[in-house]
Amino acid sequence: MLTPYKINEYCKEFKPEWVCAMPVGCPPEDVLVPSKHPFFRLASQRYSYTADDFKSYAEVDSQRNWGEKLPLAVGLSLIDNETKARKNLKLPMFRQFKGIIALTLNPSDGVVKQTGVHLSHYTWWRTKSFQMSNLTMLEL
Amino acid sequence: MRPLTLINTLEYYDVPQILVAADATGTNYLCTLYKNDAERGYLYLGVQISEPRLMAFVGGQLDLRDVYIHPEVENALYVVTAKQEMLTATTILQPQNLTEEMLPEAGYFYDSSDLADEAEPLTDTYQLEVPAHDRITFSTLISRMGWRASSLRNVLKGKTAIL
Numbered sequence: 001m002l003t004p005y006k007i008n009e010y011c012k013e014f015k016p017e018w019v020c021a022m023p024v025g026c027p028p029e030d031v032l033v034p035s036k037h038p039f040f041r042l043a044s045q046r047y048s049y050t051a052d053d054f055k056s057y058a059e060v061d062s063q064r065n066w067g068e069k070l071p072l073a074v075g076l077s078l079i080d081n082e083t084k085a086r087k088n089l090k091l092p093m094f095r096q097f098k099g100i101i102a103l104t105l106n107p108s109d110g111v112v113k114q115t116g117v118h119l120s121h122y123t124w125w126r127t128k129s130f131q132m133s134n135l136t137m138l139e140l
Numbered sequence: 141m142r143p144l145t146l147i148n149t150l151e152y153y154d155v156p157q158i159l160v161a162a163d164a165t166g167t168n169y170l171c172t173l174y175k176n177d178a179e180r181g182y183l184y185l186g187v188q189i190s191e192p193r194l195m196a197f198v199g200g201q202l203d204l205r206d207v208y209i210h211p212e213v214e215n216a217l218y219v220v221t222a223k224q225e226m227l228t229a230t231t232i233l234q235p236q237n238l239t240e241e242m243l244p245e246a247g248y249f250y251d252s253s254d255l256a257d258e259a260e261p262l263t264d265t266y267q268l269e270v271p272a273h274d275r276i277t278f279s280t281l282i283s284r285m286g287w288r289a290s291s292l293r294n295v296l297k298g299k300t301a302i303l
Binding site: 030042056057061065067076077079081084086087089090091093094095105114115116117118119120 | 151153155157174175176185204228240241242243247254255256
């Protein structure tokens with residue numbers, strides 16, 4: 001389930017500690033707070049995942065001037081549709097990825113917002129509370 | 141080196157994965173990301189593409205891999221770089237020089253069924269007068285091209301075919 005929140009209400013209630021310094025206006029004012037909500041993220045290996053799979057582009061490419069795109073670059077892409085996640089593995093950049101991580105997010109894990117061109121795509125601003133252990137890799 | 145202007149992002153995951161750009165003459169380029177290069181920026185495989193073929197792809201009628209394997213004209217394939225908000229068509233590629241790392245796997249058909257409202261692909265609206273006896277041919281064409289018939293119903297009146 002995803003519940004609409006104002007980011008200041010979320011911060012007041014859950015006191016998040018973000019994984020990186022958030023730029024001004026990020027996360028955005030209107031966000032969604034997940035509660036036992038399933039998502040999928042692509043992984044660089046087929047049968048396991050590493051902390052690198054949860055690095056944002058802003059972390060990977062920290063020297064780049066992201067400009068207006070910084071709020072998205074400090075977040076992580078998630079897909080809430082398994083079929084769509086599997087289909088994305090056909091694209092050239094994703095062919096280097098071999099796996100799909102299934103996540104179930106809760107309020108303490110951060111906030112999300114639908115971004116990008118498809119309704120199934122979300123940006124996730126992650127907190128340090130998110131536990132990377134015991135995540136499931138989908139069978140491909 | 142040919143500067144391009146971003147027209148539309150069709151697929152986004154962490155960064156734009158598939159986008160449409162145009163050059164100064166209005167020629168469309170369908171660009172698919174294949175590499176993040178430290179020096180050159182994001183590298184896209186770009187192909188010059190006609191409007192009907194682009195619409196066929198956006199409508200889910202055309203495999204993305206086929207768009208690149210079988211370009212419509214010679215010298216249509218380019219490496220397109222994206223760096224600091226600048227899109228540039230650089231090297232011309234020949235189909236035989238394409239590598240697997242540049243290409244999507246077979247079977248990627250664009251899905252526009254779950255597009256966010258503000259992310260609708262660019263569309264044009266036409267008012268057509270189609271003779272009633274061409275109704276079946278016309279409806280077949282609409283279906284094959286993946287066009288939205290609902291928007292056409294509104295303009296087909298009077299002596300024209302109502303689908």
